[in-house]
Amino acid sequence: MTFFSYRGGILHAEDVPLDRIAAAVGTPAYVYSRQALIANYRNYADALDRLSVRICYALKANDALAVIGTLAAEGAGADVVSAGELRRAMAAGISPSAIIFSGVGKSRDDIRLALEVGIGQINVESIPELHAIANVAAKLGKRAPIAIRVNPDVDAGTHDKITTGRKENKFGIDIDRAPSVFADAAAFDHVDPIGVAVHIGSQLTSLAPFEAAYGRVAELVRTLRNDGIPLTSIDLGGGMGIDYQGEAIPEMRDYAALIERTVGGLGCHLTIEPGRSIAGPAGVLLATTLYIKEGDSRRFAILDAGMNDLIRPALYEAWHDIQPIREPDGDAPDRDQTYDVVGPICESGDTFARHRRLGPLASGDLVAFRHAGAYGAVMASRYNARPGAVEVLVDGSEFAIVRKRPTFEQTIENETMPPWMTPPRQMEDV
Incomplete structure (x- = not known):
């Protein structure tokens, strides 16, 4: 089921036309569908219900409080990779006991916070980290519930920059060394x-x-059980991928059957940590076409959104479907026009798509990047002193800003001039 569709020739998020949102909040704007978040979560929950699998949403996909809170209300736990994400999960209503702390670089302060609040599980990624956890726990007089993250040396066939399960990746402990580490x-x-x-x-x-x-x-x-180490839980990591470019995604019931077939008979509590597949399809990035630039060999659609707003295409060569907000006329003579879709950043890498068939576009036209709800806003920057995108949540016929676009004053409020420098002249009427 899609929660972003054309109605009356205008692309909608649930029951709200996206051009109405753009007119109200401006662009660039991330727009999330609350009902899509819920449906994507329940897709996992319903398929895995018989196995009693705990679902811990991976905050690194999208850490907006409104997104986390929507999933918390559905019963989700959280997978976090920083103290900031831990605090965000708690602020959105997730109990620390339902939170898993992952990540290869936890500081002693991170570990201390996790233990003080009563974290459900810390995933250990290295032997030095294990010693650090033991040391901090001893000083606090607490017991640290841990899982050892193993690296199974399995090539998932994904982009080199997002693969995590091969021996040459930085994540986890070689599975062959795991018995000695558990000991x-x-x-x-x-x-x-x-x-x-x-x-x-x-x-x-x-x-x-x-x-x-x-x-x-x-x-x-x-x-390990034969060695006298009675493990009680298995954390299976992230869930399924999503169809950015029409990929065939396995059915959730088949994924559930695989879990039952491989680890379901071990009598362990099971956890999965989906993020992308819950948040990704539930969001779009709205942008306005600033100019159409006719080159000798290419036609450029220059948008007001840049790689600072959505870096995935520049970083991973990632594909996002791009749709005009106004549905193209299938009978228009120029319906097959192609564009290099680019942003305003002073980098050649600020390119979202090449030779993309979008139909006729003109200055002022709105477009939407689909499947942008994951690894979009969370990876944004202020490069070129750009303030960033506003974030909006839609629920039925209602919508609200859930993260404001920062003002210029807010972007510099934490900066100061060193005392030996002459204070800058204050500009008037900027």
């Missing part, structure tokens, strides 16, 4: 090794890599 963890007085974790990526469009990784994890759990 070390069990020897610490203030560490509870409760589980094993694995994560091989979030843009998987085949079940085969999951099968290989989960199979290796199941084998490890049996080995």
Whole structure:
């Protein structure tokens, strides 16, 4: 089911025309569908209900409080990779006991905060981190519930910059070394090794890599139990990918059957950490066409959104479907016009698409980048001193700003001139 569709020739988010949102809040603007977030979450929850799998939403996909709060109300836990994300998850209503702290670079301050608030699980990514957790826990007089994240050396077939499960990646501990690391963890007085974790990526469009990784994890759990380490939980990492470019995504029931087949018989509490597949299809980035530039060999559509707003195409060569807000006339003689879709940033890499067929575009026309709800706003920057996009949540026929576009004054409020410099002349009537 899609929550973004043309009605009366205008692209809508649920029951709201996107041109109405653009007129009210300006562009660039991220627009999220609350009902799409709920539907995407329930797609997992319904398929995995029989297995009692805990769903911990991965905040790195989209950390807007309104998005997290929507999922918290559905019963989601959280997967976080920083103290900031931990605080955001709690601020949105998720109990610390339902939060998993992942990430390869947790500082001792991060670990201290996690233990003080009563974190549900810390995923250990290295032996030095294990020692740091044990040290902090001992000083606090607390026990740290941990899972060892293993690297199964499974190639998920995703882009090199988002793969996480190969030996050459920075994530996790080599699965062959895991038994000795678990033995070390069990020897610490203030560490509870409760589980094993694995994560091989979030843009998987085949079940085969999951099968290989989960199979290796199941084998490890049996080995550890034979060694006297009674693990009680398995963290299976991110969920399915999404169809950015018409990819065939396996059915959720088939994913659930795979989980049951590989690890379902081990008697462990199971967790998954989807982010992209929940937030991605639930959001679009709205942009306004500033100019149509006719080159000798190319036609450029120059937008007011840039790579500072949506960096995925520049960073990953990622594809986003781009749709005009006004539905193109299928009978128009210029319906097959193609454009290089670019932003205003002073970089050649500020290119969203090349030779994209969009039909006729003109200055002032609105376009929407589809599947932009994940790894869009969270990866934005203020490059070229641009303030960034506003974020909006739609629910039925209503919409509201859930993260304001910062003013210029807000972008510089934390900056100061050093005391030995002459104060800058104040500009008047800027």
